[in-house]
Amino acid sequence: MATTRLMPLHVGKGRNISTAISDIIDYVENPQKTDFGKFIYGYECDTRLADAEFLLSKRQYANLTGRNQGADDVIAYHLRQAFKPGEVTPEEANQIGRELALKLTKGNHAFVVCTHVDKHHVHNHIIINSTTLDCQKKFRNFWGSTWAIRRMNDKLCLEHGLSIVENPKPSREHYGTWLGNKKQPSFQEQIRIAIDAALEEKPKDFEELLKKLEAAGIEVNRERKHLRFRVPGQENYTRCDTLKGDYTEQAIKERIAGTRTVKSHHTFSKKPVSKVGLLVDIEAAIRSGKGPGYERWAKVFNLKQLSQAVLYLKEHGDMGYEDLLEKANAATTNFNTLSVQIKDLESRMNANAELQKQIVNYAKTRAVYVEYRKAGYSKKYRIVHEAEILLHQAAKNHFDELGIQKLPSVKSLREEYTDLLEQKRKAYSAYKQAKNDMKELHNVRANVEYLLEISSPPLPQRSTEKSRQ
Known part of the structure; x- marks a missing residue:
């Protein structure tokens, strides 16, 4: 899952074009945020000289078209792309950022993709030169671009096997707050839910229950003294006895035998969907x-x-x-x-x-x-x-x-x-x-x-x- 936001960049007060471009490029290419430049990619530009190359394209544009840069003109576009914590690697995030920028610009504009890994969630900063590669036109933000970029982004996320945002956050809501509202059940809770679902199918014994859990995608490990489970996306195993209450190995066996009556903590529809x-x-x-x-x-x-x-x-x-x-x-x-x-x-x-x-x-x-x-x-x-x-x-x-x-x-x-x-x-x-x-x-x-x-x-x-x- 990834959220996006496109922001036009202007010169601003007290700056010239050169300073404005250098400031944003320096920020997104910060070595402390990009693992010392490991997650920086440049399209039709040298990432080490991107600010100078962007500036040169502006001058060539003025020479070719006779139009000079106005105070309110857009010099570049800053596209932010933030991913759900733990769902994507920095390498894959950078790749998705490249694909999104190429789709948006149709390959007609130079851009830099910088993946920041200094926060709890991986996110991309994409700086797109507003001037085309032939220095004769400019990228124009269009009405409905927010929706169009969101749709491109959703399609790319799905093609990479990621989830998508079902209800985009309000524009003034902080990304971290919004993610909290969409928080998924913990790994332990997912295991408890899977156990309840397997018990709903009335397994004849404990071994059959374990097979049902494996069929549902739960990894079962009995190599050591204690029974352990792991759900998709979980790094370390969860010991069965740490689930406590009605979910220890003994409690589960009693529930199968019918000697332990417990109201299931989770309800399941018998319909497939x-x-x-x-x-x-x-x-x-x-x-x-x-x-x-x-x-x-x-x-x-x-x-x-x-x-x-x-x-x-x-x-x-x-x-x-x-x-x-x-x-x-x-x-x-x-x-x-x-x-x-x-x-x-x-x-x-x-x-x-x-x-x-x-x-x-x-x-x-x-x-x-x-x-x-x-x-x-x-x-x-x-x-x-x-x-x-x-x-x-x-x-x-x-x-x-x-x-x-x-x-x-x-x-x-x-x-x-x-x-x-x-x-x-x-x-x-x-x-x-x-x-x-x-x-x-x-x-x-x-x-x-x-x-x-x-x-x-x-x-x-x-x-x-x-x-x-």
């Missing part, structure tokens, strides 16, 4: 990184696909599995309805065009057919004018099949065709959106079901119509 929201279930599966569902999913999909599913849930409001299923069903039904509507419009347009053609043919060949009739349907006349006669007869047969007594005007048919074409255009626009929505929901649902091992009911039958180009 909670009704509250799928994000909680997905994040738990990612954190554990174990279990047949995760392993099976990892062989078929990848973290990029999962990130799309999680971002969809985050952007559309976290929902339970039943809600997701309902949306997927509705999207499929809507797509099929629009497909039928477009087919009907196309059928009516084809019929209209055919009728116009037959009316024109009828009018063009009417005089010939009248003469043919006056000639008593002469074979000699027919041989000479066979093409016109066949067209005329085909037109008459077409009118008879439709049961038309009075022919409509070609003008009215053209107006009707234009109206049908406009209806199809509008319907097709909705059709394309419905198709994208359906595909997205199908992908989200497939990822969720594979990862959380949900046995899915069938979706409404999709239209077998070939995809329109």
Whole structure:
């Protein structure tokens, strides 16, 4: 999990451009904060001379464009990226910072990524030169950039197997305070929860309970005198007897035998997914990184696909599995309805065009057919004018099949065709959106079901119509 904040840098009072750039570069490259420069990376610049290179680009920009640096102009952008304590290594944090800066700048701006390791949480300071590499343009902060950067950041975190921020902190809340509000259960509490969950499955003996714990991702160690457990992400083992109360080895055995009655400290739904929201279930599966569902999913999909599913849930409001299923069903039904509507419009347009053609043919060949009739349907006349006669007869047969007594005007048919074409255009626009929505929901649902091992009911039958180009 990582939070981000983009801040434009100005010259400020009492400083010039050179001083302003040097001050911020010196701060972020502080050797005491970056393990003596181990976690510093420069893109299209020498990190030791970044301030001088940034300044040179400003001068080249002025020479090439004729525009000088104004007092309120942005000289660089400072992007801060803070990670959840213990979730990422400094090396990986630096890599994620590079990827985020490249995505944001599209590789058109020099930047420096400095990973600070002097605090309890690893965090990046990314300084981006506002001037492009060709020194002819500048990076412009845009409306909605906060949301765009947050989305890029979330996607990268998910691709690296990290959690994401479900509810971004208010802008004035301190990061440490906000993290405290989101604090996860301690390792010991996670073990107690796992034990209660395993006991809910009614194991026949203590050995079976240990197997259930291992299946749930808890590492069980019996090499020494005391039984020990370790959850994913935990460095040292926790001895079973230190769990105390109803969670010592003897207490657990008594609970299995039924000689020790205790109300479980934790409640568990028998459904595979909670009704509250799928994000909680997905994040738990990612954190554990174990279990047949995760392993099976990892062989078929990848973290990029999962990130799309999680971002969809985050952007559309976290929902339970039943809600997701309902949306997927509705999207499929809507797509099929629009497909039928477009087919009907196309059928009516084809019929209209055919009728116009037959009316024109009828009018063009009417005089010939009248003469043919006056000639008593002469074979000699027919041989000479066979093409016109066949067209005329085909037109008459077409009118008879439709049961038309009075022919409509070609003008009215053209107006009707234009109206049908406009209806199809509008319907097709909705059709394309419905198709994208359906595909997205199908992908989200497939990822969720594979990862959380949900046995899915069938979706409404999709239209077998070939995809329109």
